[in-house]
Amino acid sequence: MTEKWVSILLLLQLYCFGCGSCGKVLVWPLEHSHWLNMMAILEELAQRGHLVTVLVSSDMFLTGSTDSSGLNYDVFPVPQIKEDLEEQFEIYLSMMINKKPTFSDWEKLWEFQEFFSSAFPIVKSRCENVIFNQMLMEKLQQTGYDVLLADAAFPCGDLIAEVLEIPFINSLRWSMGNAYEKYCGGLPSPLSMCPCPWAD
Numbered sequence: 001m002t003e004k005w006v007s008i009l010l011l012l013q014l015y016c017f018g019c020g021s022c023g024k025v026l027v028w029p030l031e032h033s034h035w036l037n038m039m040a041i042l043e044e045l046a047q048r049g050h051l052v053t054v055l056v057s058s059d060m061f062l063t064g065s066t067d068s069s070g071l072n073y074d075v076f077p078v079p080q081i082k083e084d085l086e087e088q089f090e091i092y093l094s095m096m097i098n099k100k101p102t103f104s105d106w107e108k109l110w111e112f113q114e115f116f117s118s119a120f121p122i123v124k125s126r127c128e129n130v131i132f133n134q135m136l137m138e139k140l141q142q143t144g145y146d147v148l149l150a151d152a153a154f155p156c157g158d159l160i161a162e163v164l165e166i167p168f169i170n171s172l173r174w175s176m177g178n179a180y181e182k183y184c185g186g187l188p189s190p191l192s193m194c195p196c197p198w199a200d
Contacts, residue, residue, distance in 0.1 A: 127156035
């Protein structure tokens with residue numbers, strides 16, 4: 001008789017509470033090596049049953065909807081052309097590979113800063129084309145995402161999460177001295193609590 005009651009109680013628990021709940025994850029990625037690192041996390045989440053949607057601008061080089069990882073891709077239009085960005089990145093990459101060994105630390109830092117300064121209008125455009133796209137934002141709100149996973153090196157993830165009223169997680173700490181994360185994302189201070197990444 002007790003085995004029967006235990007079985008009934010177990011079935012009631014499974015019926016009432018389910019075997020577990022899977023969440024809906026929205027992703028604000030960056031490209032190249034950042035994407036490869038983040039994709040490992042996302043594929044594992046998708047394998048565990050979570051709905052993972054990656055926001056991709058039309059000018060990004062990311063693996064698209066042709067992959068078989070179980071990830072969903074939501075592509076939004078931007079005015080930039082993918083080929084122009086690819087050419088700009090190749091110039092920067094060539095300079096860093098061929099000339100970087102001769103640079104002093106200050107020159108390396110300066111070139112790094114110059115590259116990101118030139119990329120700022122592109123980042124701003126991508127952000128605006130998500131935030132001001134009412135149809136896209138309504139669709140994202142109706143989907144009811146539980147969390148936004150963002151790459152800290154690519155601004156705007158926290159703004160998207162705030163508009164959608166969901167928490168966000170940075171996939172890595174990125175900026176020199178954790179300046180962006182500490183002052184914008186509210187990470188704990190002093191830095192001893194949050195190890196500082198170094199550029200090589």
